[in-house]
Amino acid sequence: MPYDVLIVDDEADIRALLSGILRAEGYETRVAADSDSALAAMDERIPHVVFLDILLLDGLELLDKINNLYPKIQVVMISGHGNDVLSAMKRGAYDFIEKPFKGGHIILIVERAMEISKLRRELLELRNKAIDSSDFVGNSFVINHLRQIIEKVAPTNSRIMITGPYGSGKEMTARMIHTMSRRSNGAFVVFNAARIRKERMEIELFGIEMSGEPRVGALEEAHGGTLYLNEVADMPREIQGRILRVLTDQQFERVGGVKRIKVDVRIISSTAQNLTRLISSGLFREDLFNRLSVVPIYVPPLAEHREDIPVLVEYFIKQIALHVGIMPRMIGDGAMAAIQAHHWPGNVRQLRNNIERLLIMSREDKHNDPISFDLLPSEITDCFPHTISxxxxxxxxxxxxxxxxxxxxxxxxxxxxxxxxxxxxxxxxxxxxxxxxxxxxxxxxx
The missing domain is CATH 1.10.10.60 (Homeodomain-like)
Structure with a gap:
């Protein structure tokens, strides 16, 4: 996926020279001769990096506007000397280049700028995912089969519909697909339709323009990467219609805007609901389903791969102990048998939550002693035969x-x-x- 670079300079030969250097290395470039053209170009599509002439009539003012409106953009200043460069760096510029240009140095700066953006994005994702981030754990037939499907579809650009019960690992599946895809250096943006109020959904997805200042939505934020529509069945029909149009031409308007925004996004959707039933009842558009479900993937409930539970429990114990700051504990044989026999309606998520609760509630005990059957909550032990009480x-x-x-x-x-x-x-x-x-x-x- 080529990165988008905007070059802002009032000299045509400088614009052409930088554009030629970057295009030769596979970057997509756009050019602007003044601040108004630059802002219009960013309004049309947000670039990854901006090269900005510090000697432009209002270059530093434009730098301030970019930092306020588009804080994720890395700005590299062109030319300039002494205090001008120092002032630009203090105002948030990422780096600067001086004339005469050296192609290798320019490419190196862009690569570093993109790496900084990627690291910031990954840090944000790690904070959002907290301790839920992991690859699939287990070696059962159903999990290995799921891994094989992911490996096959990830390198393609096809749209994917992931189904499965709540807590089974649908978002993890989507993240694995993104990580293995050609878009792995791009953003992975999660849009959870179940957690957004209907009146806010259009703004959060498409962005909004108010008083001439645009605010980007999830679609623009995912440009060059992957947009994950979680619980897509919860979208109202009017939003479904707009999504369908985006899938057709990869263009849309922000709420309150008139300009067409063009994006390059791979869409992965998921739901725990029965879409066939929703289509029959008129709550979900069949044409949208057909567009989103080019490749369907089913994530099985935990009850279909119980043999993975001991490995999952061991993994969660190590992970939770590390993040929560408590000593890890072993699970006794009797307790493990009960955990493995439980039906787990909340699937892997419920299992992890119960393991965390077990570790916290038993942290005053001797950490060398395994957690026994009698320490398990009643919701787990009720399915097991008891001694007379x-x-x-x-x-x-x-x-x-x-x-x-x-x-x-x-x-x-x-x-x-x-x-x-x-x-x-x-x-x-x-x-x-x-x-x-x-x-x-x-x-x-x-």
Whole structure:
């Protein structure tokens, strides 16, 4: 993806010389002869880097305007001597070049400016993602299959629709696709339709122009990179119509604006809702679905890859202990069996939250002792058979055969769930022959 460089100088030969040097290295360049033309060019599309003539009639004033309106742009000053350069640097210029120009030095400055922009963007993303950032953890068949799909589609520029339940890892999938794509040096912008009020959605997505001062939206911010439309099903139909037009020609107007803004963006969408049902009920546009879902990807719930839970738990313990500043703890075998058998309706996100709670609530205990079954919250242990306690004393009224059958039924149900319905692995763990386990399950009506 070529980076966009704007050259602002009142001398045509300087504009042509710099443009030629940068274009030869694959950069996309635009030129402006004065401040008004420069602002109009930035209004049309925000560049990554601006070369600005410090001797322009109002060069320093233009520098101030760029820093106020477009703080993410790196500005490199052209020519100038002594106090002019020093003043520009103090006012926020990234660097400067002097005549006569050296092509290698100019390219080096642009590369460094882009690297600074990338590092700032990555730092912001790391702060936003907090401790949720990671690659997929686990080596189950379904996770390996998902990785293979991501590796195939990432290098393309195709639009992708990611579906799957809440907390399963849809945003992580989108981030992996962006990281492996040719746009990885560009921005990855998250637009979460479920968290934005409907009356603000158009402004946040397309930007706004008020009193001649533009404010960019998510689409412009993602120029040259990837826009991730999270929970796209929550978008009102009027916004869906505008998105459809953007997909057609990659152009739009800001709210309150009249100029057409052209962007180069890859769009990845996701939802946990049933879009087919929403289309049938008229809540989601079928033509938009067809445009967004060129390549569909399904992210499975945690219940479909329970064998990854021990590895996930170990990973989360190390990650949370590092970020929260508490000692890591081991999970005992009984506790791990219960965690693996739980149905986890909130999927990987719910699992991580529970592990964090466990570490915090047990931090006063001896950190060398593993976390035992009795320290788990009741929402996890309720699916496991219990020893006799106050609520379970009804079992005392049963004959030993019926009590044993009750325990065996609960125990085997939990173990089969733990191993995702795999009878062979369940039989191996509990120490029974596979055929004997089949007979037992049939006898218990399971």
């Amino acid at each position: 106050e609520p379970d004393q009804h079992i005392m009224a049963l004959p030993i055969r019926e009590a044993r059958e009750l325990f065996e039924r609960e125990y085997l149900t939990a173990q089969i769930r733990r191993f995702s319905g795999n009878i062979s692995r369940t039989a191996e763990f509990i120490g029974m022959e596979r055929s004997a386990l089949h007979r037992k399950l049939k006898f218990l009506g399971l």
